[in-house]
Amino acid sequence: MDVLKLSTINSGQRELVGGKADGLAALIRLGERVPDGFCVTTEAYGRGEVPRAAVLSAYRRLGGGRVAVRSSATAEDLPDASFAGQQDTFLAVEGDDEVLTAIRACWDSLHTGRVSAYREAAGIAHDTVRMAVVVQRMVDAEVAGVLFTADPLTGSRSASVVDAAPGPGTAVVDGEVEADHYVLDGTAPEERGCLAPNRLKELRAVGERLQRGLCAPQDAEWAYDREGTLWLLQSRPITTLFPAPPASRKPGPRLYVEFGHVQGMLQPVTPMGMSTLKGLLADMLASFGMSVDIVDIGGRLYGDLTDTMRDPSRRQRLVTLMAVDFGPRAQAVVEHLLDDPRFAPEQRARRRGTATSAAGLKAVAGVLGTLARPAAARTRVFGAIEHLRRQPVTDPSTAAELLPLVEAAEQPDTGPRTITWPVVTGLLVAATLPPLLQGIASDDEIRTVLGGMPHNVTIEMDLALWQVARRAAPHRELLLRASPDELATAHLAGGLPDFGLAAFLDTYGLRCAAEIDVGVPRWSENPAPVFAILANYLRSTDPHQSPDRRFERAAVRAEAMLAELTRRARRTRRVRGRLAGFLLRRARELSGLREAGKFAGLYALRDRRRRLLLIGAELQARGLLDDADDVRFLTLPELRTAVDGGDPRETVAVRRSAYLRELRRPTVPVALLSDGTDAETLLTARTSDGRTLIGVGASTGRISGRARVVHDPAHARVEPGEILVAPTSDPGWTPLFLTAGGLVTETGAVTAHGPTVAREYGIPAVICVRGATERIRTGQMITVDGTTGTVTLDEPGAADTTRAP
Structure with a gap:
């Protein structure tokens, strides 16, 4: 044929x-x-x-x-x-x-x-x-062009976009002419350019038919011939659109804010990990008094904040909570939309039951108890973590017996409540410092106080790995010559000398990049990323820049600044000064616990993943899966069907393809409206001088150096003193900071994992620099200023307009 x-x-x-x-x-x-x-x-x-x-x-x-x-x-x-x-x-x-x-x-x-x-x-x-x-x-075209049934720049499904020019459409699609540009949002189009209003209405109607008939937003080429007849020359899906939120039964519009960017995770969540994370995030937000619907959009977790925004008593408090839970980029979106009439406050009757009152009293008691006795609270926190680490766990021998245990733990506990309130208290205390010290201390000075922070399990992990690297020095040639994958294989087979890595993995092997997803392999399963980090450490030869010394210097600066700010506050008003001194000290005693809650939750995820892999191994042996880890592409009901004999391989193949496709997605919106609009596109653009990228300062200091752009920490090489430029950073990234001279990320929050670790090592950091990994090249000289929140490139024209909070 x-x-x-x-x-x-x-x-x-x-x-x-x-x-x-x-x-x-x-x-x-x-x-x-x-x-x-x-x-x-x-x-x-x-x-x-x-x-x-x-x-x-x-x-x-x-x-x-x-x-x-x-x-x-x-x-x-x-x-x-x-x-x-x-x-x-x-x-x-x-x-x-x-x-x-x-x-x-x-x-x-x-x-x-x-x-x-x-x-x-x-x-x-x-x-x-x-x-x-x-x-x-x-077609002998009088006028031709392109029709997008959704706005490709904002993502809005409520608007169509038309570019048109006289003659054949190739002049438009090839960019050879300055086309007339129309945004059709349902209002009457104006009379201008090469298309009359009646033709614009016809094109919008055609677009609505195409999107409805082909079940996806379309990029269509069209032409009007000399007789005024409209011809369609091509139609294909718009490939650049981020998926729109699912339909909601609640009145719109709705605002959805993404969680992963502040957690240091932009990659999609596996289907098996999604249900677990929904429960964990809902529980976390409930501790801040927020009831939020968690939805899956493009494999990422978004929270519907609309009801809170429209609640008269909670909407203003939301801005403060955004800085803790979502970061400055999402915070800027919320501040902007609070003035939008579509999100105006609604008067509604509020019911306060005894359960709510009891929860509030427990929260107050937990916070006050922690403030009164921080050392005792820390002892309870780390005691609970140690208990989780030593707790024996047994597994049944068959998938049929294992599955009920997995189903019963669909929403694993993040740890005892003895962990929750010290962690929350540390976050709240750090959040109160800027308003309390307004007019007395700059944000940069407050961030200095939060540097070199003790009692942080992620910092302790990084420093422990540094000690492993020092013990591995006699084997330096081997560890630098072989690839991380080769070394990982040799380690798992028992073929490497003992330099402390086994003990490190016994404590921290449950960690990895994107560790909150149960579908991601842990370091204990694949230690290749750890060997890549060890190679970076072994290349560092300047003892003055060793991580432990950098951490100590940051701690000394923090203590000196704490004393200075306390003196300033007391000079303005004695009572305010005493409160400021108390909270500054409590911030240093408690803010480091931020990582403890998440770390404690990893034990439940570790056990859940191990049992899932055991089920997967049995299904693989039965010929129902190609690999044991394919269970991550199934939901629990689908896994139950497979255990009962159903064949899930076609579902796995489709899900794997979708997952790999989302892994390639270069950007993820931090906030979406219900029609698919990227909410950051609604903000006023801040224009740079052509060499300056604008972000948010997260760790004080200024450094110039060569950039190292890294998209995946698993095999990253960061030479001592290079400035790490990354899309995001979670605890799996932080060991790279030990050799980096500075940090630039596209996402995050000042209190998030990456900036916290950067402050504690005393390296300058600027976060929320949109498009940083595209605008900056590896090897390029850049200057990172953590005080002004800017990144300056050494070549004019390399940077352009950027949106930032």
Whole structure:
């Protein structure tokens, strides 16, 4: 089957006709007006010879004359990879030989350098792709362009966007002209440019039909011919849109804020990890008096804050809580939307039951008790963690016996309440310092007090790994020569000398990057990231810059600043001074506990993951899974079905593909409106001087050095003194800070893991720098100023306008 009319192509023939022909056939089936044409199929491409007779016969049935000859690869117009403009198109082709030559040229364009690079970036294997070719009548276009059924810049599904110019649409899609730009939001379009209001209304109506009929926002090419008839030339999914929030039964619009960026996790959560995290986050927010619906959007966890924003008694307090729970970028969005009439406060009757009152009394008692006796509170916290570490756990021998234990622990406890209130108290005390010391201390000086913080389990972990590196010094050549994966394999097989790594993993092996997801392997399972970090440490030869000394210097500076701020506060007002001194001291005694709650919760996640892997191993042995770890792509009900004999492999394959696709997503919105709008696009843009990126200062100091852009800490190499530039940072990233001279991240909060550790090591840090990993190159000289919250590049024009809180 070498040639098919477009109107005869059925759904499900994509592998035969390619993406473009498949999309055009779908438009025809919807009843849309599409230029007549035919497809030279992938079967002809597979044989390598253009089927001359069949092509010319189909060309003559079109009436000959001018046609468009366009590529239609099987990996084209995909939901996550459009290949827009990558493969060749030839317009106004006329004559038998010319048509045949153009088809051959389309075939040849499948393997150009740019197309191969695009496939590699999209994770598509070269040997899986084949090329079909579409031949269609040319439209003599009076005006043409592109229609997006959702706004590709803001993500809004409530607006359509049209770019148009006189003549054929190639001038618009190739960027050769300054097109007229229209945003259609349902209001009456104005009379301007090359499109009259009636045509804009027609295009918006067509877009609504396409989005409804094809079940996804569309990027469509169109043309009006000289008689004023509208033709659709192509339609494909908009690949750059972040998924929209699920429909809510509550009145809109709604505001959803993402949790991962402040936790140092931008990668998607596995399906098995999602239900666990929903429960944990809801419990955490409840401790702050917030009842929040947690939803899955694009594999990330978002909280619906709309009800709190519309609550007259809680909406102003929300801004303060945002700094603790979500970070400055989300905080800026909330501050902006509090003035939006759509989120105006609503008067409603509030019921205060005895349960709420009792919970409030417990919270007050927990906080006051911690403030009164911080040392005793710390003892209880670390005692509870040690109890969790030593608690014996036994596992049944079969999947049928293991599964009920996993189901019973669908929302694992984060640890005893003896941990909760000391952690919460430390966060609250740190949050009270800026308003209490307003006019007395700068934010930079307060951050200095919070540096070199004791009692932080993540800092203790990093320093413990530094000691392992010192003990490993005699084996330096081996650890630098072999790859982290080779070393990890040797360690697990017992083939490496003992330099303390086994003891380290016994305590901290339950950690990893993105550790809050039960679907992610722990360091104890795969210690390759630990070996990569050890290699970084072994390259550090300056004893003055050793992590333990840097931590000590930060602690000395913090104590000196604490004394200075206490003196200043007492000079203004004695009572205020005494309170300031008390809270500053309590901040240093308690804020380091921030990591303790999360660390305690990892024990339950460790046990849950181990049992899931045991179930997965049995299913693998039964031929129901290809790998034991595939259980992470199932939900608990689906796992129950598999244990009972159902075959989950097709579900796993689909979920794995979606997960890998989301792993490649370069950016994740920190806040979304219910129509899909990226809420940060509503903020006023702050313009830089072309060399300065604007963020939020998170750790005091100023340093210039070469940048090291890192997207994954697992195999990262950071030379001593380099400035680490990363999309995010959670505890699995923090060991890299020990050799870094500074830190720049795209996300985070001043109280989050990365900035906290940066302060405690005394390295300058700027967070919430949007697009930092794209705008900064490895090896580029940059200056990080943690006081002003800026990153300055050494080359003019390398930075541009950025949105920041």
